Amino acid sequence: MVRRTQAERSGTTTAQLVAAAEELFGRNGYAAASLDAVAAAAGVTKGAAYHHFPAGKTALFRAVFVRHQERLADALAEAGAAAPDPRAALLAGARTFLEHCLDPAFRRIVLLDGPSVLGWEEVREIEYGYALRVLRAAMEDAVRADGGTPDTALTARCQLVFGALCEAGMLLARAEDPEAVLPVVVGEAGRLLGA
Amino acid sequence: MVRRTQAERSGTTTAQLVAAAEELFGRNGYAAASLDAVAAAAGVTKGAAYHHFPAGKTALFRAVFVRHQERLADALAEAGAAAPDPRAALLAGARTFLEHCLDPAFRRIVLLDGPSVLGWEEVREIEYGYALRVLRAAMEDAVRADGGTPDTALTARCQLVFGALCEAGMLLARAEDPEAVLPVVVGEAGRLLGA
DNA sequence: TCCGGTTGCATACCCTCGGTATGGAAGTGA
DNA sequence: TCACTTCCATACCGAGGGTATGCAACCGGA
Numbered sequence: 001m002v003r004r005t006q007a008e009r010s011g012t013t014t015a016q017l018v019a020a021a022e023e024l025f026g027r028n029g030y031a032a033a034s035l036d037a038v039a040a041a042a043g044v045t046k047g048a049a050y051h052h053f054p055a056g057k058t059a060l061f062r063a064v065f066v067r068h069q070e071r072l073a074d075a076l077a078e079a080g081a082a083a084p085d086p087r088a089a090l091l092a093g094a095r096t097f098l099e100h101c102l103d104p105a106f107r108r109i110v111l112l113d114g115p116s117v118l119g120w121e122e123v124r125e126i127e128y129g130y131a132l133r134v135l136r137a138a139m140e141d142a143v144r145a146d147g148g149t150p151d152t153a154l155t156a157r158c159q160l161v162f163g164a165l166c167e168a169g170m171l172l173a174r175a176e177d178p179e180a181v182l183p184v185v186v187g188e189a190g191r192l193l194g195a
Numbered sequence: 196m197v198r199r200t201q202a203e204r205s206g207t208t209t210a211q212l213v214a215a216a217e218e219l220f221g222r223n224g225y226a227a228a229s230l231d232a233v234a235a236a237a238g239v240t241k242g243a244a245y246h247h248f249p250a251g252k253t254a255l256f257r258a259v260f261v262r263h264q265e266r267l268a269d270a271l272a273e274a275g276a277a278a279p280d281p282r283a284a285l286l287a288g289a290r291t292f293l294e295h296c297l298d299p300a301f302r303r304i305v306l307l308d309g310p311s312v313l314g315w316e317e318v319r320e321i322e323y324g325y326a327l328r329v330l331r332a333a334m335e336d337a338v339r340a341d342g343g344t345p346d347t348a349l350t351a352r353c354q355l356v357f358g359a360l361c362e363a364g365m366l367l368a369r370a371e372d373p374e375a376v377l378p379v380v381v382g383e384a385g386r387l388l389g390a
Numbered sequence: 391t392c393c394g395g396t397t398g399c400a401t402a403c404c405c406t407c408g409g410t411a412t413g414g415a416a417g418t419g420a
Numbered sequence: 421t422c423a424c425t426t427c428c429a430t431a432c433c434g435a436g437g438g439t440a441t442g443c444a445a446c447c448g449g450a
Binding site: 029030031107111112113115116117119120121124153156157159160161162163164165166167168170171174184185187188189191192 | 224225226302306307308310311312314315316319348351352354355356357358359360361362363365366369379380382383384386387
């Protein structure tokens with residue numbers, strides 16, 4: 001191995017750590033995956049994990065959670081940009097979110113373990129920087145396109161819609177044929193968005 | 196202590212166990228409360244806990260979860276029966292649910308830890324026997340009162356509304372003055388129910 | 391190029407906690 | 421009274437999160 005800079009060493013190990021954590025947390029859940037197992041899967045030991053994530057296991061989980069949010073927000077922004085009008089953008093975003101929910105790892109991390117491990121408050125705070133920000137902006141656009149003016153209750157409404165979408169995602173995953181049920185759920189979501 | 200029958204001994208200890216578990220799980224969450232602590236708070240030891248709940252800690256949590264559901268379902272039924280018409284019953288039920296969400300222990304057990312500990316599937320299965328059953332019946336009544344006929348999508352719609360209500364409950368708790376925000380959230384929930 | 395200081399990480403250890411095994415006391419039916 | 425079951429405490433085990441220590445790899449200046 002050639003001489004590597006500290007930033008390189010640190011960067012690769014943290015990346016491997018987060019990747020391994022995403023894999024194990026996503027597969028069996030937060031509680032079932034031990035830190036030793038995550039570190040071993042990353043090719044290091046627990047010492048390295050605590051060096052880069054002094055706050056411990058929850059900090060590692062938080063990094064994984066943020067990673068999922070980043071990918072989701074990117075996909076949402078892309079879907080919204082491709083839509084012809086604000087209302088279509090909303091529906092496309094809902095569909096994109098539900099498609100992400102088809103991934104068991106996404107559901108485990110974002111919908112199931114997230115609130116329990118990080119607390120509801122922190123989870124929503126993080127999401128306000130990613131998916132929820134996109135959703136809120138899309139709803140504002142839709143309201144303006146309908147000739148209305150965004151009011152203070154819009155934030156609450158945005159959040160309720162988000163809750164419904166999360167539930168829809170879980171419902172979708174429970175179905176025996178998710179692909180077939182997706183249009184139905186998207187339709188119901190669209191009905192809710194007509195408020 | 197006079198001579199007590201086995202059923203009495205068993206009944207009192209399980210009741211104390213569940214009561215202590217409800218207290219500790221509700222206060223600090225499932226992971227933070229150890230089984231030893233719960234048993235000690237109930238005045239017994241871990242041996243008694245495993246005797247009455249062979250499946251261990253999760254079984255005890257499940258009992259606490261079901262207890263909360265029973266109380267909630269009772270309150271919902273009561274609120275619905277007192278309402279003049281199906282639509283008012285729906286709104287009253289939503290309000291009742293949100294009032295329950297003002298209790299931090301309820302939020303921890305039912306909304307936060309429940310899905311993570313028991314799994315989303317089992318949680319919703321239990322809730323279908325309590326709160327979700329009441330909600331669904333109320334929505335059917337409301338649809339019929341509007342001259343419509345309940346269709347297959349009603350189950351999905353019921354679930355989406357429930358998701359929105361859960362999110363509303365958390366949102367409500369986060370507010371600095373929950374009592375003042377309650378009407379606003381109830382109004383938004385009513386808007387969603389108008390679908 | 392050398393060399394104190396810092397960073398990256400492994401090894402060894404402690405402690406809490408969920409779960410199991412065992413023994414004995416309290417109740418039960420005959 | 422006496423076998424038998426139920427109830428529950430005590431003692432123990434292993435896994436896992438977190439900490440302490442020590443060494444090797446980098447860094448920055450003389």
